[in-house]
Amino acid sequence: MTPAEKHASIIxxxxxxxxxDFCGIAKAGFLEEEAPKLEEWLSRNYQGEMGYLANHFDKRLDPTKLVEGAKTVVSLxxxxxxxxxxxxxEGSIxxxxxxxxxxxxxxxxxxLxxxxxxxxxxxxxxxxxxFVDSAPVMERQWAQKAGLGWIGKNSLLLNKQRGSFFFLAELIIDLEVNPDTPLAKDYCGTCTACVDACPTDAIVGSGVVDGSKCISYLTIELKDAIPMEFQGKMDNWAFGCDICQDVCPWNRFSKPHQEEKFKLHPDLAEFTNRDWQEITEETFRKVFKKSAVKRTKFKGLKRNLDFLKLKKSE
Incomplete structure (x- = not known):
């Protein structure tokens, strides 16, 4: 066993x-094929108000600019x-x-x-x-290069054993490691379930999402008022959206996680639409103290809920 093979085994x-659940390894280097795709995506303003996505263009494409001397990208x-x-x-938030x-x-x-x-x-x-969704790393592309899946029509990484309900994370290291074989095949075929189900028509091409139309963007990233063109199209999503994942046939292979910290907050399980309608900042801080929802802040969540025009339920 060579040192590079031994390193892969240890990792x-x-x-x-x-x-x-899965670990894949790729050789660090410039993502040459992705450069024109990213440039076009940005030129079409699909990033909306997410201006940070246009920053650090070179770093986004080359992990050696994030970690000096990087030789390997470990995708997880x-x-x-x-x-x-x-x-x-029906009608629940x-x-x-x-x-x-x-x-x-x-x-x-x-x-990590x-x-x-x-x-x-x-x-x-x-x-x-x-890295875990926290720096200019093209995580889905690196995961594909590491053999963990393929990019679906909804732009998410799809894995044959797990679907897409998972987080991606990376270690970029200066260690020589035996790489895995990239997954070249696209197993979506002619399926368009995610494209057909998206209520805001955000999926504009195979693997291309107009972020400015995505419900996740509208409820989290957008800081201004939600444009009225999306009224009645939000399908009661108050934070994020799972529609394109819920309808994906590959997610029939999803299995419940074993992470205690990811379990549904007990208070949330009891929330009615009236609770959502009448939520106070105190309740927000209590329920979402450790949650990703705090990213939108109380003001942002209230804006989303008001836009959905909730009806009070007993």
Missing amino acids: KSTAKSLGF IYNYYPEQKLPET KLAKYAYGEDYHEVIREK NHFLEILREEIGPIEGRG
């Missing part, structure tokens, strides 16, 4: 021990599909499933820090950084 066993999958879901009765429990940024970042510590103990001095 994959460590990933498993830390609860990651961490499941968040819930066993207990919010009530799914919806939150993206990833926001049911504690903020994934904090939970997974802690695991531990991951690097273990690698340094097992292998020796390693320079690197962990």
Whole structure:
């Protein structure tokens, strides 16, 4: 076994021990094929008000500009599909499933820090950084290069064993590691379930989403008033949206996660539409203290709820 093969074995066993469902490895380098795609996406203003997506263009395409001397990108999958879901009765308020429990940024970042510590103990001095939706890293493209799945029509990474209800995270390190084989095949075929189901027509091409029309963008990233053209099209989503994932045939393979911190907050399980309508800042702080929902702040959540024109329910 070569040192690069041994490193790959250590990395994959460590990933498993830390609860990651899948681990793939790719050689760090410039994402040449992605550069024109990203440039066109930005030129069409599909980023909406997410101006930060146009920043650090070179870093977004080249991990060696994020970690000096980077040789390897380790891509990781961490499941968040819930066993207990919010009530799914007609007219009930919806939150993206990833926001049911504690903020994934904090939970997974802690695991990535531990991951690097273990690698340094097992292998020796390693320079690197962990990323979880927190820096200009094209995580889906790197996961595909690492053999973990393919980019679906909804632009999400799809995995044959888990669908898409998972977080992606990366370790960019200066260690030589034996890479995995990229997944070249697209297993979506002629299916257009996600395209057909999107109520705001945000999926404008295969693997291309107009972010400015996406319900997740409208309820989280957009800071101004939600444009009236989306009135009646939000399908009661108050934070994020799972429509394109819920209808995806590959998500029939989703299995409940085993992460205690991602479990549905007990208070949320009892929320009625009246509770949502009358939510106070005090309740918001209590229920969403450790949640990703705090990102939109109380004011943002209220704006979303008001836009949905909720009817009070007993």
